[in-house]
Amino acid sequence: MPQFAPLQNDTFLRALLRQPTDYTPVWLMRQAGRYLPEYRATRAKAGSFMGLAKNPDFATEVTLQPIDRYPLDASILFSDILTVPDAMGLGLYFEDGEGPKFERTVRTEAEVAALRVPDMASLQYVFDAVTSIRTALNGRVPLIGFSGSPWTLACYMVEGGGSREFHTIKKMLYSRPDLMHRILDINAEAVAQYLNAQIDAGAQAVMIFDSWGGALADGAYQAFSLDYMRKVVAKLQREKDGVRIPSIMFTKGGGLWLDEMADVGADALGLDWTVNLGRARAQVGDRVALQGNLDPAILFAGPDQIRAEVEKALASYGTPSAGHGHVFNLGHGISQFTPPESVTAMVDAVHDFSRRQRGA
Amino acid sequence: MPQFAPLQNDTFLRALLRQPTDYTPVWLMRQAGRYLPEYRATRAKAGSFMGLAKNPDFATEVTLQPIDRYPLDASILFSDILTVPDAMGLGLYFEDGEGPKFERTVRTEAEVAALRVPDMASLQYVFDAVTSIRTALNGRVPLIGFSGSPWTLACYMVEGGGSREFHTIKKMLYSRPDLMHRILDINAEAVAQYLNAQIDAGAQAVMIFDSWGGALADGAYQAFSLDYMRKVVAKLQREKDGVRIPSIMFTKGGGLWLDEMADVGADALGLDWTVNLGRARAQVGDRVALQGNLDPAILFAGPDQIRAEVEKALASYGTPSAGHGHVFNLGHGISQFTPPESVTAMVDAVHDFSRRQRGA
Numbered sequence: 001m002p003q004f005a006p007l008q009n010d011t012f013l014r015a016l017l018r019q020p021t022d023y024t025p026v027w028l029m030r031q032a033g034r035y036l037p038e039y040r041a042t043r044a045k046a047g048s049f050m051g052l053a054k055n056p057d058f059a060t061e062v063t064l065q066p067i068d069r070y071p072l073d074a075s076i077l078f079s080d081i082l083t084v085p086d087a088m089g090l091g092l093y094f095e096d097g098e099g100p101k102f103e104r105t106v107r108t109e110a111e112v113a114a115l116r117v118p119d120m121a122s123l124q125y126v127f128d129a130v131t132s133i134r135t136a137l138n139g140r141v142p143l144i145g146f147s148g149s150p151w152t153l154a155c156y157m158v159e160g161g162g163s164r165e166f167h168t169i170k171k172m173l174y175s176r177p178d179l180m181h182r183i184l185d186i187n188a189e190a191v192a193q194y195l196n197a198q199i200d201a202g203a204q205a206v207m208i209f210d211s212w213g214g215a216l217a218d219g220a221y222q223a224f225s226l227d228y229m230r231k232v233v234a235k236l237q238r239e240k241d242g243v244r245i246p247s248i249m250f251t252k253g254g255g256l257w258l259d260e261m262a263d264v265g266a267d268a269l270g271l272d273w274t275v276n277l278g279r280a281r282a283q284v285g286d287r288v289a290l291q292g293n294l295d296p297a298i299l300f301a302g303p304d305q306i307r308a309e310v311e312k313a314l315a316s317y318g319t320p321s322a323g324h325g326h327v328f329n330l331g332h333g334i335s336q337f338t339p340p341e342s343v344t345a346m347v348d349a350v351h352d353f354s355r356r357q358r359g360a
Numbered sequence: 361m362p363q364f365a366p367l368q369n370d371t372f373l374r375a376l377l378r379q380p381t382d383y384t385p386v387w388l389m390r391q392a393g394r395y396l397p398e399y400r401a402t403r404a405k406a407g408s409f410m411g412l413a414k415n416p417d418f419a420t421e422v423t424l425q426p427i428d429r430y431p432l433d434a435s436i437l438f439s440d441i442l443t444v445p446d447a448m449g450l451g452l453y454f455e456d457g458e459g460p461k462f463e464r465t466v467r468t469e470a471e472v473a474a475l476r477v478p479d480m481a482s483l484q485y486v487f488d489a490v491t492s493i494r495t496a497l498n499g500r501v502p503l504i505g506f507s508g509s510p511w512t513l514a515c516y517m518v519e520g521g522g523s524r525e526f527h528t529i530k531k532m533l534y535s536r537p538d539l540m541h542r543i544l545d546i547n548a549e550a551v552a553q554y555l556n557a558q559i560d561a562g563a564q565a566v567m568i569f570d571s572w573g574g575a576l577a578d579g580a581y582q583a584f585s586l587d588y589m590r591k592v593v594a595k596l597q598r599e600k601d602g603v604r605i606p607s608i609m610f611t612k613g614g615g616l617w618l619d620e621m622a623d624v625g626a627d628a629l630g631l632d633w634t635v636n637l638g639r640a641r642a643q644v645g646d647r648v649a650l651q652g653n654l655d656p657a658i659l660f661a662g663p664d665q666i667r668a669e670v671e672k673a674l675a676s677y678g679t680p681s682a683g684h685g686h687v688f689n690l691g692h693g694i695s696q697f698t699p700p701e702s703v704t705a706m707v708d709a710v711h712d713f714s715r716r717q718r719g720a
Contacts, residue, residue, distance in 0.1 A: 165695065170657035174665050217633035217655040217691070219672065256615045256634055273577035274616055295577040297530030305534050312579065331577070335525065 004202060005139035012074040013142050016205060016246035016268045016289050018325035024314060024354035025073035026347055027144075030333030031066040032078050036340060038065045049094050053079050059129040060136045067141060069340070070347050074141050074205070074327075077133060077198070079126055081148030081209050084190050085157045087118035099162035106157045107168065112179045117190045120197050127201035134202035145203030147194050149210035149251075150187035150232065151225035157183065166215050173224055180224060188228040192235035199237055199245050207248040207270070208232060214253020221257060226264065233265040248291055252332060255280070262287040273331035277316040281324060289325030290317070294346070296330045299338045303345035310349035319357050328354075364562060365499035372434040373502050376565060376606035376628045376649050378685035384674060384714035385433035386707050387504075390693030391426040392438045396700060398425045409454050413439050419489040420496050427501060429700070430707050434501050434565070434687075437493060437558070439486055441508030441569050444550050445517045447478035459522035466517045467528065472539045477550045480557050487561035494562030505563030507554050509570035509611075510547035510592065511585035517543065526575050533584055540584060548588040552595035559600050567608040567630070568592060574613020581617055586624065593625040608651055612692060615640070622647040633691035637676040641684060649685030650677070654706070656690045659698045663705035670709035679717050688714075 007013075012025040033039055042062050046052040053059055059078045067075050082100050086092035091103030106115055120127075134143045148156075156162070158169040173180045195206045213225035229249055236247055249261060250270025261269050262284040271280055271292035280290055298309045310328075317326045328350045334343070367373075372385040393399055402422050406412040413419055419438040427435050442460050446452035451463030466475055480487075494503045508516075516522070518529040533540045555566045573585035589609055596607055609621060610630025621629050622644040631640055631652035640650055658669045670688075677686045688710045694703070 165657065167657055167660060167695065167697065170655065171660040174658055174661035174669070214634065217658075218636040220655070221634070253613065253634070256636070274574065274581070274613070276578040276616070295530065295580070297525065297527055298534050298577075300527060300531040301534035309534070335527065337527065 004134050005137075007142060007204070008139045009073060009141050012327060013205060013244075013246060015320070015325040015327045016248065016291075017244060018267075018286065018289050018323050020322070021320065021325075022355065022358065023351050024320070024326055024328050024357075026328035026350040027072045027074040027076065028066070028330055028334050028343065029076075031070075031072065031076065031343075032062040033334060034336035035334055035338040035343075036065055036069070038069075049080070050092065053083070053129075054125045056125065056129040056132040060132045063129075063133045064136055066343075067137070070343055071351065072141065072347060074144055075133065075137060076144040076207070077126070077130055077146060077203065079129065079146070081146070081152065081211065082156055083123060083126055084118065084147060084187070084194055085153050087122040088115065088157075088190070089118075090157060100156060101161035102156060105160040106183060107172070109179065112182050115183060115186050117186055117193065120193055123194060123197070126194075127197050130198050130201035130203050134204075142204035143202060144205045144207055144248075145195060145198030145201075146207040146209060147191045149208050149213065149225060149249075150184045150191055150228035151213055151216070152209060152211045153187045153191070154180070154183050155212045155215075157187075166212070173220060184224060184228045188231040189235075192232045195232070196235070196237050199240050203245070204243070205246045205248065206236065207250065208266070210249065210251040210254065213251035218256070221251075221254070222260060225251065226257065226260060229266075230264045250291070258283050268325070268327065270329070271331060275331075277313055277326075278318060281317055281326075286323030289327065291327040291329050293329065293331040296332050296335050296338070299330075299334065299342040299346065301342075303342070306342055306345040307349040307353075310346055311353050314350070314353050314357060364494050365497075367502060367564070368499045369433060369501050372687060373565060373604075373606060375680070375685040375687045376608065376651075377604060378627075378646065378649050378683050380682070381680065381685075382715065382718065383711050384680070384686055384688050384717075386688035386710040387432045387434040387436065388426070388690055388694050388703065389436075391432065391436065391703075392422040393694060394696035395694055395698040395703075396425055396429070398429075409440070410452065413443070413489075414485045416485065416489040416492040420492045423489075423493045424496055426703075427497070430703055431711065432501065432707060434504055435493065435497060436504040436567070437486070437490055437506060437563065439489065439506070441506070441512065441571065442516055443483060443486055444478065444507060444547070444554055445513050447482040448475065448517075448550070449478075450517060460516060461521035462516060465520040466543060467532070469539065472542050475543060475546050477546055477553065480553055483554060483557070486554075487557050490558050490561035490563050494564075502564035503562060504565045504567055504608075505555060505558030505561075506567040506569060507551045509568050509573065509585060509609075510544045510551055510588035511573055511576070512569060512571045513547045513551070514540070514543050515572045515575075517547075526572070533580060544584060544588045545591075548591040549595075552592045555592070556595070556597050559597055559605050563605070564603070565606045565608065566596065567610065568626070570609065570611040570614065573611035578616070581611075581614070582620060585611065586617065586620060589626075590624045610651070618643050628685070628687065630689070631691060635691075637673055637686075638678060641677055641686075646683030649687065651687040651689050653689065653691040656692050656695050656698070659690075659694065659702035659706065661702075663702070666702055666705040667709040667713075670706055671713050674710070674713050674717060
């Protein structure tokens with residue numbers, strides 16, 4: 001375990017742990033991304049998305065780009081949510097202009113039976129990137145590690161790529177729940193090992209992205225997505241070298257299930273923009289912190305409108321008080337078409353207004 | 361106004377009006393559709409989707425096909441949600457395998473200023489189809505008329521077609537709310553006139569499909585979708601020849617806003633499969649009836665699983681009591697890949713189990 005520089009800004013970690021902060025911390029999902037010209041330049045050098053993600057030097061470079069440009073309060077490992085099934089041997093690839101795909105799918109009884117938790121050594125490039133980024137951050141802000149949720153990984157593994165209707169996996173779920181549960185069991189174990197290895201390598205918080213839990217029916221969500229995130233969270237190391245490692249769980253489109261999510265054991269819940277922050281806060285009480293939830297489309301408006309929407313969101317959440325915590329974020333990854341100066345307007349507005357809210 | 365045969369099965373209308381019924385009525389969104397071989401045969405004769413929709417004989421033929429095949433409790437006009445902007449001169453067209461598109465968009469100040477409520481005479485083919493279908497039904501089941509919601513029409517009018525992120529219209533919404541409101545005002549007036557003309561032509565209930573309201577942020581949904589559906593509902597004729605004409609409002613992905621929807625004035629709310637029926641019933645109380653909400657993907661499973669899921673949904677809603685009403689449906693349109701025999705299993709299960717629930 002390398003020695004890392006002491007953390008200079010723990011606002012993000014404190015908010016996740018529902019401790020008082022001087023202002024509301026902010027970061028953006030997909031903050032190291034195509035909307036930044038410096039990212040596009042590094043991406044061109046690397047040749048491909050996975051060429052970036054698999055090279056710790058490139059991954060470090062792009063992770064730090066938004067930290068250098070904006071006064072963000074957290075950084076997030078540059079990687080993909082689908083590294084785990086890739087390590088299972090399914091062959092992750094990207095076609096230009098399309099989402100991630102797998103060369104091989106997991107659909108038949110034999111394919112499910114052959115599925116194994118991958119050797120974490122095959123994901124060493126991720127852990128190397130974590131250590132490299134944490135070292136390069138030099139204590140400026142905390143580093144978030146992450147993975148896709150067991151259900152979200154399964155969606156890609158069964159469908160072979162993105163899907164609008166998820167017919168193949170839903171047919172499996174309803175017709176062969178035994179196969180579905182076996183895949184999810186393996187995924188949960190793999191995700192837990194993967195996140196724990198990221199924590200060992202230097203991640204100071206972890207986030208589980210359940211991008212497709214919101215496609216499930218009520219009842220199916222609890223049985224096939226939430227329960228497996230519960231298993232992951234239960235296996236996570238809660239401390240590293242005596243420091244708490246908070247966890248964040250985010251089901252896009254899961255606003256109806258906040259009450260059940262709040263009891264899973266994660267420290268914070270991500271929210272998309274359909275959720276009313278004030279109502280969500282009242283619903284989860286002091287069980288979890290909240291993260292979110294501006295519509296990324298707001299960043300296409302002018303700076304005045306961005307400021308107004310940031311203030312609305314912060315006012316809706318209200319002033320954090322004992323036992324409550326809020327991390328500002330978008331409700332989804334930032335769009336590649338976002339003007340970079342919109343992020344400046346948003347981040348500054350979060351910091352300014354949240355300090356004023358606290359009477360500073 | 362033609363004379364129509366007396367209605368023989370009013371179970372659907374009674375449930376919408378929260379009156380007692382012997383069993384839970386059922387119909388399917390997009391029940392006249394590509395999953396039926398007889399539909400595909402008529403579609404081939406017509407040459408195109410709009411060729412079907414614009415010919416009252418063909419529209420009547422396909423509307424009655426599912427009624428002839430299954431013991432459904434309601435029929436729905438065969439048409440498209442986008443006939444109104446087509447009548448505004450935007451040029452609706454369909455490309456094979458893709459969603460609807462418009463030849464012209466409404467984005468600039470000048471384009472918005474030029475927008476008008478269309479002359480309802482240009483939609484006469486729809487009203488002719490309504491009268492023709494109602495006549496052909498001969499009182500077997502009620503006929504539902506419908507339209508897209510003002511916001512959903514605007515999505516297609518501004519984006520020019522379907523969209524995943526709705527960047528263009530959301531940019532307009534946040535940057536030029538004045539333009540957005542003007543489009544929505546015109547759409548609301550047009551939709552109200554359109555639905556009232558369908559009622560005049562013979563529609564016995566009307567449904568507003570808000571397919572894309574769920575893409576909006578909390579706050580924006582209320583201001584840009586819900587408020588305009590409220591305007592439509594307020595202008596609807598509530599009775600025709602002394603008979604109540606119930607209205608149904610359905611925002612896909614709108615489960616978080618049920619409480620506000622229940623006060624708009626519609627008689628019933630459509631629900632997608634993410635909503636827990638029992639909780640939704642408790643939330644809306646005796647303000648509105650509910651319609652939904654099986655995941656269409658369940659129809660890819662076998663008949664035993666379909667029956668089990670139907671029973672779960674009906675049990676979740678519970679036995680209808682005074683002031684409550686439930687219409688069974690899917691949570692979205694039926695998939696074109698659905699085996700037709702799955703619908704038999706579903707409809708029979710709804711009728712059987714709901715009779716047993718009532719102790720019949």
